[in-house]
Amino acid sequence: xxxxxxVPEDTLNGAGRGGNLERYDPEFTDKVINAxxxxxxxxxxxxxxxxxxxxxxxxxxxxxxxxxxxMGVNMINRCGQMSDDKRNExxxxxxxxxxxxxxxxxxxxxxxxxxxxxxxxxILGPFYRHDVPxxxxxxxxxxxxxxxxVPAYMFGKVTSAKTGKPLANVEIDIWQASTNGLYEQQDxxxxxxxxRGRFKTGPNGEYSLYCLKPTPYPVPDDGPAGELLNLMDRxxxxxxxxxxxxxxxxxxxxxxxxxxxxxxxxxxxxxxxVKDALVVTFDPRKGDKLAQYELHYDxxxxxx
Amino acid sequence: xxxxxxVPEDTLNGAGRGGNLERYDPEFTDKVINAxxxxxxxxxxxxxxxxxxxxxxxxxxxxxxxxxxxMGVNMINRCGQMSDDKRNExxxxxxxxxxxxxxxxxxxxxxxxxxxxxxxxxILGPFYRHDVPxxxxxxxxxxxxxxxxVPAYMFGKVTSAKTGKPLANVEIDIWQASTNGLYEQQDxxxxxxxxRGRFKTGPNGEYSLYCLKPTPYPVPDDGPAGELLNLMDRxxxxxxxxxxxxxxxxxxxxxxxxxxxxxxxxxxxxxxxVKDALVVTFDPRKGDKLAQYELHYDxxxxxx
Numbered sequence: 001x002x003x004x005x006x007v008p009e010d011t012l013n014g015a016g017r018g019g020n021l022e023r024y025d026p027e028f029t030d031k032v033i034n035a036x037x038x039x040x041x042x043x044x045x046x047x048x049x050x051x052x053x054x055x056x057x058x059x060x061x062x063x064x065x066x067x068x069x070x071m072g073v074n075m076i077n078r079c080g081q082m083s084d085d086k087r088n089e090x091x092x093x094x095x096x097x098x099x100x101x102x103x104x105x106x107x108x109x110x111x112x113x114x115x116x117x118x119x120x121x122x123i124l125g126p127f128y129r130h131d132v133p134x135x136x137x138x139x140x141x142x143x144x145x146x147x148x149x150v151p152a153y154m155f156g157k158v159t160s161a162k163t164g165k166p167l168a169n170v171e172i173d174i175w176q177a178s179t180n181g182l183y184e185q186q187d188x189x190x191x192x193x194x195x196r197g198r199f200k201t202g203p204n205g206e207y208s209l210y211c212l213k214p215t216p217y218p219v220p221d222d223g224p225a226g227e228l229l230n231l232m233d234r235x236x237x238x239x240x241x242x243x244x245x246x247x248x249x250x251x252x253x254x255x256x257x258x259x260x261x262x263x264x265x266x267x268x269x270x271x272x273x274v275k276d277a278l279v280v281t282f283d284p285r286k287g288d289k290l291a292q293y294e295l296h297y298d299x300x301x302x303x304x
Numbered sequence: 305x306x307x308x309x310x311v312p313e314d315t316l317n318g319a320g321r322g323g324n325l326e327r328y329d330p331e332f333t334d335k336v337i338n339a340x341x342x343x344x345x346x347x348x349x350x351x352x353x354x355x356x357x358x359x360x361x362x363x364x365x366x367x368x369x370x371x372x373x374x375m376g377v378n379m380i381n382r383c384g385q386m387s388d389d390k391r392n393e394x395x396x397x398x399x400x401x402x403x404x405x406x407x408x409x410x411x412x413x414x415x416x417x418x419x420x421x422x423x424x425x426x427i428l429g430p431f432y433r434h435d436v437p438x439x440x441x442x443x444x445x446x447x448x449x450x451x452x453x454v455p456a457y458m459f460g461k462v463t464s465a466k467t468g469k470p471l472a473n474v475e476i477d478i479w480q481a482s483t484n485g486l487y488e489q490q491d492x493x494x495x496x497x498x499x500r501g502r503f504k505t506g507p508n509g510e511y512s513l514y515c516l517k518p519t520p521y522p523v524p525d526d527g528p529a530g531e532l533l534n535l536m537d538r539x540x541x542x543x544x545x546x547x548x549x550x551x552x553x554x555x556x557x558x559x560x561x562x563x564x565x566x567x568x569x570x571x572x573x574x575x576x577x578v579k580d581a582l583v584v585t586f587d588p589r590k591g592d593k594l595a596q597y598e599l600h601y602d603x604x605x606x607x608x
Contacts, residue, residue, distance in 0.1 A: 002584070002599075004584045006560060023413065028402065029402070036537060036538065037536065040535065045536075047366050050365045056406055059403060062351050069403065073394045073398060074394075080380060080386075082384075083381045090377045090380045097355070101332075102363050104370060105332075106328060232339070232344050233342060244310070272336055280308045296307045300309055
């Protein structure tokens with residue numbers, strides 16, 4: 001006959017919390033990683049190996065308790081329950097801890113080494129639209145401009161990095177949020193494709209349009225991501241910015257956000273996307289009834 | 305007048321993927337961590353600092369792209385959308401990468417050093433119930449026993465680690481899944497509190513009951529956690545086990561799962577909870593029409 005006895009497992013030393021990872025089973029993480037079978041896709045194996053190791057190290061490093069872990073589980077469940085076609089709360093949760101900006105940087109660097117457009121187009125972000133019709137140069141992309149908006153004229157020239165000469169047939173996409181912080185597809189009050197423009201350069205390589213001097217807006221803060229921001233004693237605003245995509249056959253596209261140097265929140269963008277090189281100046285514009293400011297923004301494209 | 309020029313950012317070396325974390329902005333992670341304001345709760349600051357650092361290191365270490373990250377975001381959203389009162393898919397997703405077992409280990413060790421029952425009760429798991437009525441010794445906790453079940457007799461003695469003598473007034477809780485893999489609260493076909501028993505030891509410290517020889521069951525694999533198991537070329541089953549809680553005033557409780565040594569999946573528990581010390585033997589039982597097997601399981605409790 002077998003006899004078993006349960007004895008308390010707390011026979012370890014009485015050391016305080018933190019620091020000493022050795023107090024937990026040192027073979028556990030390898031056991032979980034090694035459970036992956038031989039048919040696992042190699043790239044998935046690489047990703048899961050790194051993810052499991054970091055998640056376990058995180059838990060050990062801060063002595064994460066069941067209650068604390070369960071708070072995280074509940075937060076993640078609520079993110080999914082809040083998400084739909086119009087809103088992606090898990091994405092926003094990643095954004096406020098800088099993960100989207102980081103994978104953007106990673107993807108951009110990989111894309112710089114790659115030659116396929118598919119890879120490169122991955123960093124367009126959630127508000128890009130593929131189906132914006134071409135506009136004439138100098139078009140005003142703002143329909144029914146709100147009273148609190150400041151119109152601006154944006155213009156520049158696209159040149160080849162190799163020859164220094166103007167590039168024709170470059171598609172320039174511009175998109176921005178309205179003064180209420182919403183992109184047109186988020187806002188039933190805005191006309192379809194409002195504050196979006198697609199332009200094609202002529203032989204002189206130039207583009208021009210009227211848009212809005214961009215304004216700061218808060219990321220949606222009525223869900224778990226907003227709760228986390230609040231818990232971390234942070235504010236939800238993004239600084240004023242405009243999105244730009246410039247692409248041309250045989251060249252590497254440029255996809256970026258540019259930030260107004262006079263905007264608030266440049267130093268504490270809630271999603272950490274600001275870099276010095278992306279900060280631009282809107283100058284006062286004279287003699288133009290349609291715009292009080294202007295932005296001169298040139299683009300240089302490299303060959304594939 | 306200001307003039308700005310967008311130039312391609314891919315001016316880094318052409319090094320291949322992986323390994324070199326230095327190719328990405330080395331100051332980015334500190335910037336995100338340092339964004340936490342002074343009013344952040346100190347424990348949350350510790351947790352978020354470690355989490356942000358490990359999540360960023362993970363992304364850099366495997367050169368995580370936007371598309372790969374977005375697959376993870378979608379998986380997490382689907383976990384939340386699938387979760388409700390009866391099912392917690394984000395918890396299950398953690399379970400299959402070993403996180404629940406790890407935080408159990410951490411919490412158990414912390415609880416061993418703590419003196420408050422609140423901390424210790426955190427590791428009871430999702431299927432424990434506080435409201436099970438006391439049963440007489442020798443009760444059969446299986447109602448309407450399924451045809452494919454094998455009845456077993458479980459018994460033992462609770463003693464004090466300090467004195468070696470029997471402990472009276474110890475509450476022993478036992479709970480297990482039925483042969484269909486479901487605990488009673490998951491299964492409308494089972495009677496309330498089926499396969500649960502709560503017993504209180506007398507002066508001899510002994511307890512006894514009839515239950516089922518436990519059987520393996522798969523974790524629910526029709527959601528994202530099941531997809532991940534499949535992608536990792538792993539199987540969803542847990543080995544046969546019984547849950548036990550033993551508690552008594554003035555003593556540290558014992559909360560554990562014990563595993564049948566003859567069960568399949570002892571070496572590949574889908575949630576990694578098996579330890580050698582928790583594997584027990586069910587012996588054939590003679591002369592008892594009510595049970596074909598018996599388990600002798602003694603418990604030793606330490607003082608607080």
